[in-house]
Amino acid sequence: MASVTMKSPFSKLRPNETFSHPTRHSHAATNKAITFFGSKLSRKPLSLAVHTTSRLRPQPVISASAHTFDVVIIGAGIIGLTIARHLLIESDLSVAVVDKAVPCSGATGAGQGYIWMVHKSPESDSWGLAARSQRLWKMFAESVRDQGRDPFELLGWKKNGSLLVGRTHEEAEMLKRKVKQLSEAGLRAEYLSSHDLLSEEPELVVGKDGGAAFLPDDCQIDATRAVATIEKVNQQFASKGRFAGFYHDPVTSIVRYGSNGEAQGVQTSKRTLYSKTIIVAAGSWSGYLLRDLFKGSDIELDVPVRPRKGHLLVLENFSSFSLNHGLMEVGYISHLDIKEPKDSASGLVQHGNALSVSMAATMDTSGRLVLGSSREFAGFNTEVNDFIVSSIWKRAGDYLPKLKGLSLTDITAAQKVRIGLRPYMPDGKPVIGRVPALSNMILATGHEGCGLSLALGTAEMVAHMLLGKPKFADHAAFSVHGRG
Numbered sequence: 384m385a386s387v388t389m390k391s392p393f394s395k396l397r398p399n400e401t402f403s404h405p406t407r408h409s410h411a412a413t414n415k416a417i418t419f420f421g422s423k424l425s426r427k428p429l430s431l432a433v434h435t436t437s438r439l440r441p442q443p444v445i446s447a448s449a450h451t452f453d454v455v456i457i458g459a460g461i462i463g464l465t466i467a468r469h470l471l472i473e474s475d476l477s478v479a480v481v482d483k484a485v486p487c488s489g490a491t492g493a494g495q496g497y498i499w500m501v502h503k504s505p506e507s508d509s510w511g512l513a514a515r516s517q518r519l520w521k522m523f524a525e526s527v528r529d530q531g532r533d534p535f536e537l538l539g540w541k542k543n544g545s546l547l548v549g550r551t552h553e554e555a556e557m558l559k560r561k562v563k564q565l566s567e568a569g570l571r572a573e574y575l576s577s578h579d580l581l582s583e584e585p586e587l588v589v590g591k592d593g594g595a596a597f598l599p600d601d602c603q604i605d606a607t608r609a610v611a612t613i614e615k616v617n618q619q620f621a622s623k624g625r626f627a628g629f630y631h632d633p634v635t636s637i638v639r640y641g642s643n644g645e646a647q648g649v650q651t652s653k654r655t656l657y658s659k660t661i662i663v664a665a666g667s668w669s670g671y672l673l674r675d676l677f678k679g680s681d682i683e684l685d686v687p688v689r690p691r692k693g694h695l696l697v698l699e700n701f702s703s704f705s706l707n708h709g710l711m712e713v714g715y716i717s718h719l720d721i722k723e724p725k726d727s728a729s730g731l732v733q734h735g736n737a738l739s740v741s742m743a744a745t746m747d748t749s750g751r752l753v754l755g756s757s758r759e760f761a762g763f764n765t766e767v768n769d770f771i772v773s774s775i776w777k778r779a780g781d782y783l784p785k786l787k788g789l790s791l792t793d794i795t796a797a798q799k800v801r802i803g804l805r806p807y808m809p810d811g812k813p814v815i816g817r818v819p820a821l822s823n824m825i826l827a828t829g830h831e832g833c834g835l836s837l838a839l840g841t842a843e844m845v846a847h848m849l850l851g852k853p854k855f856a857d858h859a860a861f862s863v864h865g866r867g
């Protein structure tokens with residue numbers, strides 16, 4: 384089995400031996416065909432293979448608290464879990480996911496769920512990744528449907544299109560240019576005037592000068608449902624020894640070994656997880672975690688991922704009206720670019736600044752009206768701020784005036800606030816690549832407000848990096864080098 388308990392890891396490895404991933408030819412395997420969602424991911428016949436031998440895998444010595452896997456992933460958010468899913472489906476590798484809490488307890492659980500292209504730019508480095516990732520989400524939903532299940536139920540899936548809306552003449556002109564640009568990039572995109580919007584989205588009010596960019600092919604998920612389904616897919620590999628989730632168990636250090644100091648695994652609060660590849664997908668915590676992991680070592684790694692706090696206001700069982708599409712105000716795009724303020728004298732980051740609130744409204748598959756969202760730099764604070772909640776409510780009312788007529792008592796009873804820490808990178812794009820001085824460690828983090836959208840593309844990119852497969856999206860722009 385690939386997952387075994389052991390005492391003295393890699394004791395049989397010679398210093399310069401390199402790891403070769405086991406293939407179905409390299410080990411005796413019991414192949415048993417199974418079906419599971421996401422089977423369209425792979426063109427090869429799917430099988431579960433139980434690893435029985437591996438040339439370089441050490442002979443295990445039983446111990447209560449140590450295990451070995453081909454890959455250990457730190458972080459059970461959408462990024463870590465989708466990487467695990469991709470590797471489990473596409474390869475024969477064994478995978479462990481370890482989290483300091485439980486799946487979906489980070490930013491992922493707070494996410495609004497839009498998988499949109501409407502607010503993205505074809506000129507940005509992330510465009511190809513976003514387009515590929517949206518395609519992979521659509522394939523995932525199709526594969527659920529092909530297996531007789533309902534993606535609406537299992538993923539919170541809705542292909543209901545998105546509207547990027549503006550209320551002034553300038554914003555309308557900008558949206559017309561955006562539609563042209565998105566159309567030229569190959570997407571179905573249409574400009575809707577305020578008159579057109581009366582029939583398309585009756586509750587939305589943009590004024591006579593306003594309008595919207597409409598992308599009918601944009602879609603959304605419910606992050607909690609999607610994560611539960613992905614976890615179920617991953618767990619199907621557990622009985623064959625290819626998957627394990629270790630939760631409520633923070634990673635505290637890296638195990639390094641040998642003359643070249645390669646990482647051989649991670650130490651958690653409860654166990655040692657030995658592994659030939661370590662993937663850091665710890666969201667907002669990744670920067671601090673990496674600094675701690677390498678403290679006092681020969682490696683200096685400063686990946687400037689920071690938490691960017693966001694509030695969402697959720698109205699349960701919302702029945703006052705419904706939305707046909709997902710909505711976002713065009714100002715959201717400029718709010719993304721607001722930088723974390725620094726003290727001009729010391730150059731140090733100041734927390735508690737640069738608050739912005741922009742309207743985003745979606746209806747999820749559980750009948751909730753989800754209103755977003757705020758952005759601010761407040762360290763790791765996750766307390767509810769009532770001023771921000773009321774600002775989100777007011778902003779939503781500016782676009783959906785019917786909200787202003789609702790009784791505040793009813794709203795308070797049915798409202799929930801979700802708070803999450805988006806993993807922010809100052810240059811606005813995720814970090815996906817190998818750590819320069821430690822080539823068997825891969826980072827996948829810094830997705831800020833797009834982690835749900837970019838998850839499946841990121842997972843594919845990481846898996847291809849690991850398995851040496853052809854790339855769908857170029858990963859050079861996301862490399863770790865030079866991002867400090």
Ligand SMILES: Cc1cc2nc3c(=O)[nH]c(=O)nc-3n(C[C@H](O)[C@H](O)[C@H](O)COP(=O)(O)OP(=O)(O)OC[C@H]3O[C@@H](n4cnc5c(N)ncnc54)[C@H](O)[C@@H]3O)c2cc1C
Nearest residue numbers: 460462483489490491495496497634666803833834835836
């Ligand atoms: C209000 C809000 C709305 C959003 N809406 C959308 C949206 O509509 N569409 C979209 O695409 N994106 C959206 N996002 C962004 C998206 O949620 C994030 O980009 C994404 O969830 C990041 O996923 P992640 O896996 O990198 O991080 P996380 O989900 O934060 O997961 C990181 C995990 O690492 C674990 N961890 C940390 N330290 C350790 C350690 N030492 N040991 C073990 N585990 C550790 C944490 O416990 C956590 O579970 C939104 C975010 C917010 C806050």
